[in-house]
Amino acid sequence: MSSKIINFSPGPSKLPEDVLLQVQRELLDYHGTGISVMEMSHRSPEFMKIVTDAQENIRQLLNIPSDYTILFMAGGGTGQFAAVPLNLLPSTGKAVYLNTGTWSAKAAKEASKYGCVIEIKPDFKSSSNEIQWDHDEDVSYFYYCSNETVHGIELNFIPDTHGIPLVADMSSNILTKDFDITKFALVFAGAQKNIGPAGVTLVIIRNDLLGKQSVHCPSVLNYSVMAKENSLHNTPPCFNLYVMALVFQWISEQGGVKVMEQRSNAKSQMVYEVIDHSSGFYSCPVPASVRSRVNIPFRIQNGNEDLEKQFVDEAKRRNMIQLKGHRSVGGIRASLYNAVTVDEVSLLTAFMKDFMKSKLQ
Amino acid sequence: MSSKIINFSPGPSKLPEDVLLQVQRELLDYHGTGISVMEMSHRSPEFMKIVTDAQENIRQLLNIPSDYTILFMAGGGTGQFAAVPLNLLPSTGKAVYLNTGTWSAKAAKEASKYGCVIEIKPDFKSSSNEIQWDHDEDVSYFYYCSNETVHGIELNFIPDTHGIPLVADMSSNILTKDFDITKFALVFAGAQKNIGPAGVTLVIIRNDLLGKQSVHCPSVLNYSVMAKENSLHNTPPCFNLYVMALVFQWISEQGGVKVMEQRSNAKSQMVYEVIDHSSGFYSCPVPASVRSRVNIPFRIQNGNEDLEKQFVDEAKRRNMIQLKGHRSVGGIRASLYNAVTVDEVSLLTAFMKDFMKSKLQ
Secondary structure, eight states: SSSEEEEOSSSSOOHHHHHHHHHHHHHSSSGGGSGGGGSSSSSSHHHHHHHHHHHHHHHHHTTTTEEEEEEEEEHHHHHHHHHHHHHHHTTTEEEEEOSHHHHHHHHHHHHHSSEEEEEEEOOOSOOOOOOOOOOTTTTTEEEEEEEEEETTTTTTSSOOOTSSSSEEEEEETTSSOOOOOOGGGEEEETTTTTTTSOEEEEEEHHHTTTTOOOTTGGGGOOOGHHHHHTTSSOOOOOHHHHHHHHHHHHHHHHHHHHHHHHHHHHHHHHHHHHTSTTTTTEEOOGGGGEEEEOEEEEEEEETOHHHHHHHHHHHHHHHHEEEEEEEEOOEEEEOOOOSSOHHHHHHHEEEEHHHHHHHHH | OOSOOOEEOSSSSOOOOOHHHHHHEEEESSGGGSSSSSGGTTTHHHHHHHHHHHHHHHHHHOOOTTTTEEEEEEHHHHHHHHHHHHHHHTOOEEEEEEEHHHHHHHHHHHHHHTTTEEEEEETTSSOOOOOOOOOTTTEEEEEEESETTTTTTEEEOOOOOOSSEEEETTTTTTTTOOOOOGGEEEEEEETTTTTSSSOOOEEEEGGGGOOOTTTTTOGGGGHHHHHHHTTSSSOOOHHOOOHHHHHHHHHHTTTTTHHHHHHHHHHHHHHHHHHHHHHTSSEOOOGGBOOOOOOOEETTOOOOOOOOHHHHHHHTTEEOOOOOOOOOTTTTOOOOOOTOHHHHHHHHHHHHHHHHHHHOO
């Protein structure tokens, strides 16, 4: 491939080129061991160091205090949809799920296998962003998804749960924004957006929530078991974990989460600006207050599928790929995770303007 | 590293060098797409082809008929220890577990969370290899581990279950030996011995066993859900799956499972021969009838830990690594999975003879 591909995939998604080049360089010989990370015992000192370095790095990046445990697990976000209730929800218990789109709805459905789920739907079109719910002390936890990749909805505030433990699926916007981890009981994120290759899941859990798991919780989804054995209860997805560690390192070298946040704001503003100044040629169906910085869904002429197809095809000819909207909502979607550069986004916005101009002539 | 490392790791373990070189070559540009497999949508045609090619390849390698479904899952063997009962054992049901060592014992313990487990211990020192058990038509399945990596015990026969569905953990010896899949209801194998990098698990299930899962089965461990969505219910461990597909391809190119079996027989015989002709300097604690071809544990002078440490250290100086026995049994262990060559094993046996000679002088 001679010219560079620009990858706007919603996930698995672009990784920093520096990380991929390092992976490529050391693929057959990790740090002079003469073997690949893929061939390395997970109990070897070299691999244990990868795990502890990754933990230290993410602890620093997100400013995680010592009363939280960092776990690396398998099974992705969908695995966590089961793990959360299996570890935190007694079978006679209740949990509140904020339904903001596809992913929180799936999480609620999975949780309802294990206990009583109370689903609430926020109204983001109202003037206030406060989540209205009848809080109830018997609720084991309050669950939400901080960014819905399919619908492009991102909560720009942390819900007030009136003391109920707060659980968040941050799969698609973790490490793109600074946030106060102490407001959360548990945060999880599948790797394949901002963290690394699919197959490893980051879990950050406050220590007082360990030890509450159901007797039916599979060991691989058991936070206590994983915490006790430092994520090495069984063989972890070693290579995935190693690439994740390199991504953490890369974010640190770039200046940390605050720099990622600045870039994320800049990138998303560039796209929304084109949309909002297109006199309706482009439109985003999401209320301004909850527009996502990382997944921007938009339509052309309020859903002209023919033009949308032309847009995606023409973008592809310009090496911009994975711009088609999710099959359940249609349209176009640009995903702007950490590895997507400001320069790449400026090529996209230039193309958006060109395309609009060519169609309005 | 100037001279080649010989990796006898019990897992994660050596991968074929040709596979690693190919992974390295196409790491930043998979087949002209301009992106890495790690950056590729799991719903892209390119990735879907990796999945279906891998399925077709393993179907051919193991001669799997069409009434079996091939799944690629996350969570490793330990995930399957829960998945098997969650999918096949009603909470009021019974399952028989053949306890042959660490891994089958762990599987039985995990299964006992979900139903009644009847453990039986075989006596491999008896003249007959038949497994004696009071068979009972109410049993949902009969479970065994075809090769115990820690103890170096491999069953060279398929247990007669009198019609009870047979489930096998073949994590450490799958693809090293031809076998009749139609004798099994379900076979699973974590990748990190003979299949690929840790993080992906192969499951082969007879179709009539689908749809029997517990209502409490997490979606990521649900065979029916995975079968219905061709292992793409959620984002799979894509990169691991891709490397696995390359290993399947490599085995095909080498001549298939029969060739792997010939090599496995040759390699293990070489080591056992040195042990058995050492006049007791080396000894293997496993009865001859169930000695493993892939994990060979042995002691020096019936457990002289000082000499064993010297052996491991001296081997390391000769670039032969990961020969220390499992921490629970001590001694030495050589793991000879498919990627370990006959030449590499001949270097090990030459060293074993040298070491013995030097100590007996």
